[in-house]
Amino acid sequence: MSFDIDLSVPRGRRTISVRIAPAAGITALFGPSGIGKTTVLDAVAGLVRPTSGHVRIGEATLFDAAAGIALPPEKRGCGYVFQDGRLFPHKSVRNNLLYGWNLVPEDRRFINLGEATEFLGIGALLDRSVRHLSGGEAQRVAIGRALLSGPRALLMDEPLSSLDADRRDGILRVIERIRDDLALPILYVSHDRAEVDRLASQVVELS
Numbered sequence: 585m586s587f588d589i590d591l592s593v594p595r596g597r598r599t600i601s602v603r604i605a606p607a608a609g610i611t612a613l614f615g616p617s618g619i620g621k622t623t624v625l626d627a628v629a630g631l632v633r634p635t636s637g638h639v640r641i642g643e644a645t646l647f648d649a650a651a652g653i654a655l656p657p658e659k660r661g662c663g664y665v666f667q668d669g670r671l672f673p674h675k676s677v678r679n680n681l682l683y684g685w686n687l688v689p690e691d692r693r694f695i696n697l698g699e700a701t702e703f704l705g706i707g708a709l710l711d712r713s714v715r716h717l718s719g720g721e722a723q724r725v726a727i728g729r730a731l732l733s734g735p736r737a738l739l740m741d742e743p744l745s746s747l748d749a750d751r752r753d754g755i756l757r758v759i760e761r762i763r764d765d766l767a768l769p770i771l772y773v774s775h776d777r778a779e780v781d782r783l784a785s786q787v788v789e790l791s
């Protein structure tokens with residue numbers, strides 16, 4: 585499964601356009617601040633509406649302007665991982681992880697709570713409040729919450745940018761395992777060339 589994207593989104597006075605051809609593994613969206621990388625992720629997730637084009641993941645059409653298709657965000661199956669985690673602050677780690685799991689139909693789930701916590705090394709954190717997690721722990725929980733929602737694909741918006749060098753490497757290894765062991769397509773936003781070169785099989789440069 586992979587992304588097949590061709591879209592244009594108006595933003596202020598500009599129009600952000602991108603074409604992403606299907607490719608296995610991780611596709612990186614690369615470019616300077618303000619160029620429109622997050623806007624593209626938001627359009628794939630269904631949070632902003634393109635004026636033209638299409639968004640497909642494998643056989644599934646999430647958006648097709650010509651055919652009048654625009655699935656709502658909750659039907660798109662996109663696990664979104666933000667720069668700053670954006671965990672639910674009033675819920676425990678366990679309840680953050682189970683949020684999407686409880687909402688998604690059973691046949692879409694491919695990993696359970698025990699498998700996800702082992703995969704991410706966060707089993708000891710389950711009963712903690714997310715308010716007291718380190719940046720690296722919070723990002724692992726955010727990735728776990730996304731995986732447990734049974735996504736078709738992950739959208740990752742600079743998931744390493746708020747972490748120090750040691751923590752970055754740990755999360756990079758997690759992302760590599762999602763790519764290699766779970767074979768989930770990932771659209772990965774970064775403005776760090778070394779990160780992109782390490783992770784991505786396709787780099788799409790926005791300009």
Ligand SMILES: Nc1ncnc2c1ncn2[C@@H]1O[C@H](COP(=O)(O)OP(=O)(O)OP(=O)(O)O)[C@@H](O)[C@H]1O
Nearest residue numbers: 595596600615616617618619620621622623624775
């Ligand atoms: N809600 C909005 N309405 C109008 N313009 C917006 C909105 N959100 C962002 N923009 C503008 O759209 C452009 C693209 O923003 P976007 O956040 O997608 O860029 P980015 O490449 O992800 O930047 P960064 O690397 O700094 O996160 C910017 O010029 C921004 O100011």
